[in-house]
Amino acid sequence: MTIGVGLLGLGTVGAGVASILTNPQGRHPMVADLALRRVAVRDPQRSRPVSLPPGSLVTDPLLVVDDPAVEIVVEVMGGLEPARTLILRAISAGKSVVTANKAVIARHGEEIAAAAAERGVYVLIEAAVGGGIPIIEPLKQSLGGNRIRRVSGIINGTTNYILSRMADDGAGYGEVLAEAQALGYAEADPAADVEGGDAADKIAILAGLAYGGTISRASIATEGIDRLDARDVAYAAKLGFVVKLLAVAEHMGDDAEGGALLDVRVNPTLLPKPHPLAGVNGVNNAILVEGDPVGQVMFYGPGAGAGPTASAVVADILNIAGIHRVSGPQAGLDPLLAASRWRRCSLVGSAHTSHRNYVRLRTLDEAGVIGKIGTCFGDAGVSIQSIVQFAGHAGAAEIVTITHEVLEARFRAALDAIEALPEVQAVAACLRTL
Amino acid sequence: MTIGVGLLGLGTVGAGVASILTNPQGRHPMVADLALRRVAVRDPQRSRPVSLPPGSLVTDPLLVVDDPAVEIVVEVMGGLEPARTLILRAISAGKSVVTANKAVIARHGEEIAAAAAERGVYVLIEAAVGGGIPIIEPLKQSLGGNRIRRVSGIINGTTNYILSRMADDGAGYGEVLAEAQALGYAEADPAADVEGGDAADKIAILAGLAYGGTISRASIATEGIDRLDARDVAYAAKLGFVVKLLAVAEHMGDDAEGGALLDVRVNPTLLPKPHPLAGVNGVNNAILVEGDPVGQVMFYGPGAGAGPTASAVVADILNIAGIHRVSGPQAGLDPLLAASRWRRCSLVGSAHTSHRNYVRLRTLDEAGVIGKIGTCFGDAGVSIQSIVQFAGHAGAAEIVTITHEVLEARFRAALDAIEALPEVQAVAACLRTL
Ligand SMILES: NC(=O)c1ccc[n+]([C@@H]2O[C@H](COP(=O)([O-])OP(=O)(O)OC[C@H]3O[C@@H](n4cnc5c(N)ncnc54)[C@H](OP(=O)(O)O)[C@@H]3O)[C@@H](O)[C@H]2O)c1
Ligand SMILES: NC(=O)c1ccc[n+]([C@@H]2O[C@H](COP(=O)([O-])OP(=O)(O)OC[C@H]3O[C@@H](n4cnc5c(N)ncnc54)[C@H](OP(=O)(O)O)[C@@H]3O)[C@@H](O)[C@H]2O)c1
Numbered sequence: 001m002t003i004g005v006g007l008l009g010l011g012t013v014g015a016g017v018a019s020i021l022t023n024p025q026g027r028h029p030m031v032a033d034l035a036l037r038r039v040a041v042r043d044p045q046r047s048r049p050v051s052l053p054p055g056s057l058v059t060d061p062l063l064v065v066d067d068p069a070v071e072i073v074v075e076v077m078g079g080l081e082p083a084r085t086l087i088l089r090a091i092s093a094g095k096s097v098v099t100a101n102k103a104v105i106a107r108h109g110e111e112i113a114a115a116a117a118e119r120g121v122y123v124l125i126e127a128a129v130g131g132g133i134p135i136i137e138p139l140k141q142s143l144g145g146n147r148i149r150r151v152s153g154i155i156n157g158t159t160n161y162i163l164s165r166m167a168d169d170g171a172g173y174g175e176v177l178a179e180a181q182a183l184g185y186a187e188a189d190p191a192a193d194v195e196g197g198d199a200a201d202k203i204a205i206l207a208g209l210a211y212g213g214t215i216s217r218a219s220i221a222t223e224g225i226d227r228l229d230a231r232d233v234a235y236a237a238k239l240g241f242v243v244k245l246l247a248v249a250e251h252m253g254d255d256a257e258g259g260a261l262l263d264v265r266v267n268p269t270l271l272p273k274p275h276p277l278a279g280v281n282g283v284n285n286a287i288l289v290e291g292d293p294v295g296q297v298m299f300y301g302p303g304a305g306a307g308p309t310a311s312a313v314v315a316d317i318l319n320i321a322g323i324h325r326v327s328g329p330q331a332g333l334d335p336l337l338a339a340s341r342w343r344r345c346s347l348v349g350s351a352h353t354s355h356r357n358y359v360r361l362r363t364l365d366e367a368g369v370i371g372k373i374g375t376c377f378g379d380a381g382v383s384i385q386s387i388v389q390f391a392g393h394a395g396a397a398e399i400v401t402i403t404h405e406v407l408e409a410r411f412r413a414a415l416d417a418i419e420a421l422p423e424v425q426a427v428a429a430c431l432r433t434l
Numbered sequence: 435m436t437i438g439v440g441l442l443g444l445g446t447v448g449a450g451v452a453s454i455l456t457n458p459q460g461r462h463p464m465v466a467d468l469a470l471r472r473v474a475v476r477d478p479q480r481s482r483p484v485s486l487p488p489g490s491l492v493t494d495p496l497l498v499v500d501d502p503a504v505e506i507v508v509e510v511m512g513g514l515e516p517a518r519t520l521i522l523r524a525i526s527a528g529k530s531v532v533t534a535n536k537a538v539i540a541r542h543g544e545e546i547a548a549a550a551a552e553r554g555v556y557v558l559i560e561a562a563v564g565g566g567i568p569i570i571e572p573l574k575q576s577l578g579g580n581r582i583r584r585v586s587g588i589i590n591g592t593t594n595y596i597l598s599r600m601a602d603d604g605a606g607y608g609e610v611l612a613e614a615q616a617l618g619y620a621e622a623d624p625a626a627d628v629e630g631g632d633a634a635d636k637i638a639i640l641a642g643l644a645y646g647g648t649i650s651r652a653s654i655a656t657e658g659i660d661r662l663d664a665r666d667v668a669y670a671a672k673l674g675f676v677v678k679l680l681a682v683a684e685h686m687g688d689d690a691e692g693g694a695l696l697d698v699r700v701n702p703t704l705l706p707k708p709h710p711l712a713g714v715n716g717v718n719n720a721i722l723v724e725g726d727p728v729g730q731v732m733f734y735g736p737g738a739g740a741g742p743t744a745s746a747v748v749a750d751i752l753n754i755a756g757i758h759r760v761s762g763p764q765a766g767l768d769p770l771l772a773a774s775r776w777r778r779c780s781l782v783g784s785a786h787t788s789h790r791n792y793v794r795l796r797t798l799d800e801a802g803v804i805g806k807i808g809t810c811f812g813d814a815g816v817s818i819q820s821i822v823q824f825a826g827h828a829g830a831a832e833i834v835t836i837t838h839e840v841l842e843a844r845f846r847a848a849l850d851a852i853e854a855l856p857e858v859q860a861v862a863a864c865l866r867t868l
Contacts, residue, residue: 016727020579026688028578028646029776030769126576132728134568134576141575141756142560142568144462145454145748212462254460276734279713293450293741294566298734300710307727314579322575322770327760335464336756342463 003321006070007039008061008086009077010048013100013127014039016310017074018050030318038064040077065090072320074313075099076127084108091115091123098316100127100309103192106201110214113341122323122338124316129155129202130285132308133301137315139209139289140339146291148210150250155202157283157303158186158193159225159245163233163268164281167242172230185283195224196266199247203264206287207249211260213345215249221265221350228268232360232429235390235400241270241358241433242278252348259344263353270358270402270433351409356385356433358402361418362425365397369423373399376421380414382406396425402433437755440504441473442495442520443511444482447534447561448473450744451508452484464752472498474511499524506754508747509533510561518542525549525557532750534561534743537626540635544648547775556757556772558750563589563636564719566742567735571749573643573723574773580725582644584684589636591717591737592620592627593659593679597667597702598715601676606664619717629658630700633681637698640721641683645694647779649683655699655784662702666794666863669824669834675704675792675867676712686782693778697787704792704836704867785843790819790867792836795852796859799831803857807833810855814848816840830859836867 005021007014018039024032039052040061058064065073065086073090075083075097083104090097092115099105105112105125116123126136130153139151154160158180165176177194180186192198200222204215225245233243246269252261271278276298280286285303290296302308323334333340363369370387377384383404390398403411418424439455441448452473458466473486474495492498499507499520507524509517509531517538524531526549533539539546539559550557560570564587573585588594592614599610611628614620626632634656638649659679667677680703686695705712710732714720719737724730736742757768767774797803804821811818817838824832837845852858 020727026581028770031579133731134572137576138568138572141753142571142749143745144752145465145745147460291745293454294745295736295739295742297567297736299731300734301731302729305729308729311577311579311725311728315576318578318770319575322768323757323760326757326765326768331760334756334760336462336752 001325002033002035003324004037004069004071005034005317006037006064006067006073008064008073008075010039010041011076012306013076013309013313015048015050016306017076017313018052020310020314022050028318030321031314034317034321037069038067040064061086065093071095072317073097074317075101076313080104080107087112087123088115091119091121094119094121096122096320098124098313098320100313102128102198102201102205106204106217109205109208117333117338117340120333122320122333124319125205126316127309127312129205130287130299131157131301131303131305132311133285133287133299133303134315135206135287135299136209137319138299139206141336143289143291143294144336146294148251148289148291150248150290151206151210151287152246152248152277153203153206153285153287154244154277154280155247155285155287155303156193156199156245157285158190160280160285161185161283163225163243163245166230166233167237170230170234173225173228194226196222196245199245199266203247203249203266207262207264207345209339210249210289211251211262211345212342213260214341215262215264215345216347219347223267225268229429232358232431235360236270236358239386239388239400239402240273242273243268243431244271244277244280246271246277252353255346257344259346261348262345263348263350265350267432270431272434275434354405354407356403356405357411358400358431358433359415359427360429361399362392362428363397363399364423364425365392365395366423369397370399372421372423373401373418376417377401377403377414380410380417382411382414398428435759436467436469437758438471438503438505439468439751440471440498440501440507442498442507442509444473444475445510446740447510447743447747449482449484450740451510451747452486454744454748456484462752464755465748468751468755471503472501474498495520499527505529506751507531508751509535510747514538514541521546521557522549525553525555528553528555530556530754532558532747532754534747536562536632536635536639540638540651543639543642551767551772551774554767556754556767558753559639560750561743561746563639564721564733565591565735565737565739566745567719567721567733567737568749569640569721569733570643571753572733573640575770577723577725577728578770580728582685582723582725584682584724585640585644585721586680586682586711587637587640587719587721588678588711588714589681589719589721589737590627590633590679591719592624594714594719595619595717597659597677597679600664600667601671604664604668607659607662628660630656630679633679633700637681637683637700641696641698641779643773644683644723645685645696645779646776647694648775649696649698649779650781653781657701659702663863666792666865669794670704670792673820673822673834673836674707676707677702677865678705678711680705680711686787689780691778693780695782696779697782697784699784701866704865706868709868788839788841790837790839791845792834792865792867793849793861794863795833796826796862797831797833798857798859799826799829800857803831804833806855806857807835807852810851811835811837811848814844814851816845816848832862
């Protein structure tokens with residue numbers, strides 16, 4: 001029972017997918033039932049690392065989407081348009097879609113899911129988060145018995161590579177970024193990675209699945225690593241922490257109508273060294289899911305790259321092929337695989353969240369400064385875990401404080417009072433801490 | 435659309451499952467569609483941590499299996515019989531089965547799978563390996579595009595707890611075992627855990643799914659931790675390794691008819707400290723899957739306990755409920771979810787496998803001994819990574835060698851020559867090394 005597959009794009013991911021589909025030996029036997037019918041690219045002259053069935057390469061993506069021999073459309077071209085339009089067109093033609101495009105799903109996921117539900121087809125997105133790591137399917141199909149407390153992830157490989165190098169070698173952000181670009185681990189335009197937008201896209205997707213609702217992508221508080229000082233990475237290490245770009249979605253409670261109140265955010269964050277995510281280095285990704293009654297489960301692996309991402313895309317194709325075999329006509333959708341929404345989700349403002357903090361202050365190097373800072377924290381009801389003075393230069397000192405967990409609003413009040421102290425020259429850095 | 439569920443057993447796992455099913459708020463909405471109809475126990479008078487629908491508790495398991503209102507039978511009583519017979523009876527009544535029972539699946543999995551395929555029902559086993567960690571579903575549904583090179587796991591929580599304590603506190607095996615029994619982390623009869631049989635059951639299951647064939651449980655070379663000396667844990671640490679009870683299934687190639695040749699085994703194993711599995715401590719479990727093209731992905735979490743195991747059982751129930759919604763009558767089975775076998779698997783003898791080794795020799799404390807030992811290894815073509823003398827007592831020395839990767843047969847030949855040296859009193863320990 002052959003199933004026709006069409007690819008929109010034959011770049012890094014697309015070529016990886018084509019290479020699996022055209023070399024089925026030793027893989028699950030259903031791979032051999034998948035026939036690559038048509039592939040759309042921009043430049044048909046470019047040489048490709050995979051050999052395709054003759055005549056399958058086209059430049060008009062509509063020839064893929066509209067081909068009656070294509071039953072599953074795989075969108076691996078990237079970008080918002082024409083990707084969104086092509087996905088919607090495939091859906092309205094009654095074709096299930098597989099996509100690796102976190103940007104389009106984070107921004108247009110609701111519209112796409114509604115169209116798919118209406119038409120009775122699947123839109124699967126395993127490759128959109130965590131590269132080769134199975135995380136979307138487990139969230140949909142293996143953790144439904146739980147009340148999810150929190151999903152936290154290192155889900156951007158570029159920034160994790162940069163942070164790992166900064167921690168290992170004490171190198172500065174700019175220097176490591178340039179090196180990552182030279183190695184192909186960072187794009188020429190690194191903004192989406194280093195400013196946190198890519199991680200925000202992905203946590204929007206994970207939170208939507210974990211909590212069963214649509215997450216307003218625009219409301220996700222997002223801070224990248226582009227203003228991170230190598231000094232803070234080094235001080236954190238001395239205090240027993242590593243700095244990671246962490247994307248978090250946490251259940252804060254329910255509103256009066258039973259909707260979920262969530263804190264969803266992306267921040268450079270200090271993790272205590274024994275934390276399960278603290279050891280995730282280089283371009284690897286990991287997602288920690290905490291739920292009741294499962295406790296903590298973690299998924300770890302390569303967050304990007306042709307092979308891993310193609311593995312995830314093919315998993316989705318196989319899942320659609322598998323369910324096609326059993327679904328009667330007019331069968332409706334498997335609610336687990338389709339990941340239908342079942343709850344309203346709203347994001348809470350960060351002033352209402354509580355967490356630990358790392359603060360680095362630049363102060364005059366005078367006796368009594370630490371006491372005054374401690375008093376400001378104490379007066380605001382912020383209790384402190386440690387306060388350490390590091391050597392500054394030219395009559396200045398650097399004072400680093402780790403607070404205990406405290407309401408953000410209260411912490412901000414303490415910082416205002418500290419900033420007003422005549423001995424304090426600047427609040428030089430302020431980072432969330434687990 | 436309510437689906438009737440029957441439980442065989444209401445012990446640790448059964449009570450955890452009942453507690454999820456009877457408290458659906460905040461979980462996936464499909465949990466609310468699952469109705470707990472009947473529960474079999476041995477002792478109906480025992481007090482239970484969960485309140486059940488009145489009249490649902492019975493002592494005859496057949497009243498659960500045969501109840502027409504029970505559509506999915508959940509076997510969480512344990513043991514081989516009557517579990518096997520009850521599972522087969524549920525299948526022949528056309529009911530899908532969920533079980534947490536690795537012993538029955540590792541030994542009677544083929545018979546059970548054949549019966550289920552014949553009758554067109556599912557037998558799902560997420561809870562049988564890795565407690566709450568989603569590993570069975572990801573192997574079946576998320577990695578099918580890969581050629582799996584190796585599956586390695588820390589999949590017995592009891593032994594991992596004992597090994598972690600031995601490493602942290604330098605305590606002896608017997609002492610830590612007694613403590614683990616007092617804390618409820620080890621059974622009164624710990625044989626299945628400490629002798630490696632439980633891990634062998636589980637790797638048989640994982641290998642069967644990863645390679646698509648039936649694994650002969652009786653052929654799995656199994657060595658436990660019951661003869662492990664605290665000294666070797668300590669020496670390993672000094673050399674940069676941790677000792678873990680590792681279950682491994684590795685693809686060694688294909689035979690002439692395309693069947694897979696596998697090396698499947700359970701051994702206390704030295705892992706280099708940076709290895710992803712080396713940091714898995716206490717009762718946690720983790721499974722590392724290596725495949726082409728995904729690379730390395732790891733699944734980590736609590737390997738046992740009421741809550742985590744119940745989370746896995748409910749996941750399976752939800753998957754069956756989900757697919758029931760779409761399957762037409764006579765639809766056949768989803769080949770991914772049903773995990774149909776598609777390849778013959780045979781195990782290779784360990785003489786044909788290659789790996790690194792840790793060897794501890796007890797020798798006379800004389801000059802020249804290390805040289806003679808080195809010569810024996812060299813003559814047999816075994817190259818050595820390190821050879822270190824540790825202080826012995828009363829004129830004896832302890833010499834620890836780590837070899838490079840070497841064919842087992844060649845390594846054994848070297849050991850025979852070394853044992854014959856007059857200065858060598860004993861080969862005191864010999865452990866596989868990654
Ligand atoms: N790369 C990764 O590791 C990774 C990991 C996870 C997810 N993803 C996601 O996967 C998607 C694809 O990424 P990629 O790295 O494979 O991108 P890529 O290497 O840039 O490949 C894009 C492909 O799409 C084709 N294409 C683009 N616009 C087109 C158009 N209008 N008409 C026809 N063909 C068009 C290109 O054709 P030409 O070849 O002719 O230029 C190229 O083959 C993106 O959404 C990305 O976010 C990538
Ligand atoms: N415990 C874990 O963390 C864990 C983790 C993974 C997998 N598992 C597997 O899950 C299964 C159950 O483990 P468990 O720890 O929940 O066992 P358990 O606490 O001993 O519970 C067994 C239950 O089955 C009932 N039962 C046993 N034989 C019966 C019979 N012949 N007729 C009627 N009822 C019978 C017992 O009744 P009474 O209550 O009246 O004695 C009890 O409720 C086992 O296969 C185990 O390997 C357990």
